[in-house]
Amino acid sequence: MKRVNRTFPLPYFTINKNFIIQAYSEEAEKTFGSTENLLDIVDEESLPKIRKWVVPDVRKLTLEIHLKPFESEGNPLTCDLHVNWQNDLYAEVLIIMKDAQLLKVTKTMDQLRSRLDDTNFALLEEKEKLEEAIQHGNRLSAPFINLTCDTALVPLFGQITVEKMYAVEEELLQSSQDDEIDRILFDFTAVGEMDPEGTRVLKDIMSSLFYMGVSVVVVGLQPKQVKNFHVLQFPSQISFLNSLQQAIQKYCTT
Template sequence: MSNSRHMPIPYFKINRQFEILEFSEEARDLFSFREGSSFLELTDSGSRTKAEKFLSGEGKMETELALMTKRESAATFKISVKWAGEAGHLICTGQDRHMEELLSKISHQQRRLAETDLELLFQKEALEQLLDKITELSGPAITLTSKLVLVPLFGNLDENLINRNRTRLLNSMHEQDYEHAIFDFHGIGVLNGDGLMELGKLIAEFRLMGVEAVFTGLTPAHVKAMNQSGAALDVQSVSTLPRAIQSYFSVK
């Protein structure tokens, strides 16, 4: 093996058959493999087709793949590869820090929205106008990636909350090429039956536009209200917001 073993990063040299020709000690410590084995064996089964298509390209490229570490768990890595003739030079960069930065930005955005609501409470406006304004601040569309959008909801989920945000959300889905939308219920108190019916209609409109929804932050009370409402809410639920986001970093 050449001096590539001393590189301070997870590095692989592969051939056009994806066989591992050389590797760094960092790569050996992080992944389980042997020299001559296929790099595809390191990929999570759900990412293997994506990995094969990506590695069949030319020149310098980047993507994200779920790789199996020595802990026997899948983790998301940014994969950078540069082909020079029949040899591919590949670097794996863990995305844990990227995830922390992303969640920090989301937390900052949520705090800003909460502060905006508080400032509105001190404005000398009529109570009805003030409540309408706060309702319109719920359900912003926060872009996480080019294909993923976060929609945090605030207040009580009723018909008024959905209808006041429907046009803005649908316009956002139309203007952007999103494929997935995470609806975050952490800021929701009571779920109203009419509100859930309108939410079901909104989810159906999202699907017609090619955007699949997922729920996160649901409490037992939320789930009970949804089951009793009879609303058409055939939507996957993920327990926490970080898990919901992580699942889409590994989408094929």
């Protein structure tokens, strides 16, 4: 192995067919130290590529490969390998590192991506907080109020949605069994829209209550809501009363 006399301002090697270095330039020594085999400085992922392409059959070629990371870096370095076979035995190899511009663009793209990830993450956290708040609100939308020892009032609030109905279902069924409740008044005065799906779940809850031996009374239903009830064919055992006042007079004064 000898230092070539010509001064190339670039890392330059002469190699044989087995990638053994025959000669190298000053720059090559500065950049890569002294190595015996060209493959020693190449990243392992690039080895198949270099073995496939750097052969005497391909006389002249430019190949993009990765080099092993330098000490301070954690990532393989991209470079262009210019190969020229002088004959079937020896090749001249010139290594030109990729333009810093490419690195800069790559880094910027990575930064942008991680910015987006962070934003996404922050949004996700907010979304989870919001969902919890909604869930909490839902659970509070059907309080179970004991009026007398056998009658309870459940005023429903806001829109009747599937989530809300599922959120109150368990609590409602539980409370109706805890005490000696015979009758539950569902008050619709504060109900706005009724989702078809949500109403269906509500119907199921009312049916369950009925099968569990509680009579269900619906009060304060507004005219526009009546047709939702009709469409879904609520159990016929449910009774209806115009207002809460009537209901209280009827069931709570003895």
